[in-house]
Amino acid sequence: xxxxxxLKTPELNDEITEEKVIYADAAYKFADKLKNKTVLGxxxxxxxxxxxxxxxxxxKLDEQKNFTDGERAVLFAKECGxxxxxxxGAFGGKIEHILGNIALLKIAQNxxxxxxxxxxxxFTELVGTGEHRFxxxxxxxxxxxxxxxxxxxxKSQGLYYPLDGLTLTxxxxxxxxxxxxxxxxxxxxxxxxxxxxxxx
Numbered sequence: 695x696x697x698x699x700x701l702k703t704p705e706l707n708d709e710i711t712e713e714k715v716i717y718a719d720a721a722y723k724f725a726d727k728l729k730n731k732t733v734l735g736x737x738x739x740x741x742x743x744x745x746x747x748x749x750x751x752x753x754k755l756d757e758q759k760n761f762t763d764g765e766r767a768v769l770f771a772k773e774c775g776x777x778x779x780x781x782x783g784a785f786g787g788k789i790e791h792i793l794g795n796i797a798l799l800k801i802a803q804n805x806x807x808x809x810x811x812x813x814x815x816x817f818t819e820l821v822g823t824g825e826h827r828f829x830x831x832x833x834x835x836x837x838x839x840x841x842x843x844x845x846x847x848x849k850s851q852g853l854y855y856p857l858d859g860l861t862l863t864x865x866x867x868x869x870x871x872x873x874x875x876x877x878x879x880x881x882x883x884x885x886x887x888x889x890x891x892x893x894x
Contacts, residue, residue, distance in 0.1 A: 697734065697776040699767045700724060701795060702742055703786030708812055712780055716771055718763040719743050721783060722750075734774050738763040762794055768802050768809070778808040785813045796889065800841070815893045825882045826890075830874045834893040838862065838869035838881075845886035852879035862888065 698712035700721040715731045717724070719738025725747075737753040740746050746754065753770055755763065764781075771779050779802055784795035795811070799820040802809035811818040815831075820841060830836060836853065838845070840862040850857035854873035862869045869888070 695775050696778040696780065697771045697774060698731075699764070699771060699779050699781045699798075700728075701764050701767075701781065701783035701786075702791075703783030705786065706783055708782050708814065710782060714774075716767050716774070718767040722747055725750075735770055737767040737770050762791075764795055764798055765801055768798050768807070769805065772805050772807055776807055779810070781809060781811045782813075784811045784818075799889070800887075816891055817894065818889055818891045820887060821883055821890055822887045823883050823885060825880070827878060827880050828890065828892055829878055829894065831893040832874060832877045834874050835891075836872045836874050836879065837889075837891040838872065839889045839891070840864055840869070841887045841889050843886055845888040846884045848882040848884050850879070850881035852876040853881070857881050 696712055698710050698715040699718065700715055701718045702720040706724045706727065710728055710731065713732055714734050715728060716734050717736045719740060720742035722736050722743055733750050735751040735753055736747050739755040739757045741757060746752055753766065755766060768779060781798060785792055799809045799811065803820055844861055844863050846861040847857035852875055854875055
């Protein structure tokens with residue numbers, strides 16, 4: 695089951711295509727905008743929303759906690775039966791929140807859920823060892839950024855700058871703004887993990 699997670703963000707302009715949604719705290723302010731969706735729950739300590747929604751299932755958190763509302767929302771999605779989550783509103787806040795929201799991709803992976811961050815036309819995913827194929831917009835930018843350490847690639851197809859035999863480290867920016875020459879790109883990761891940012 696695919697579930698949308700809506701995070702706190704100043705504006706939400708993305709089209710939410712998923713039928714079921716989970717709101718993280720102040721993201722619930724967008725509920726009126728998404729009246730046609732099934733709300734599985736609202737997760738948070740409700741410090742930023744300012745009240746606890748009375749007509750929704752809520753997961754009330756302590757104000758003093760060792761995780762973000764977004765992290766608990768991912769875990770709650772798993773409890774609701776999600777096999778995949780699409781996260782919205784991840785890039786609209788403070789830099790520390792943005793970095794924490796990117797970490798939600800790894801948190802989801804650790805509990806066996808596929809996760810995607812959607813922001814406008816861009817999609818962000820975390821990929822690990824193995825072969826990967828992505829349908830992308832032809833001639834659009836594709837960025838690969840190592841996550842948690844070095845990331846080594848084997849073969850690749852469809853990218854203007856081949857990844858063949860390349861190792862990306864956290865101390866270089868070589869993987870940013872590659873170009874998809876065709877609408878389906880392929881690469882395999884031999885070791886490590888990387889964030890892939892692409893357009894459809």
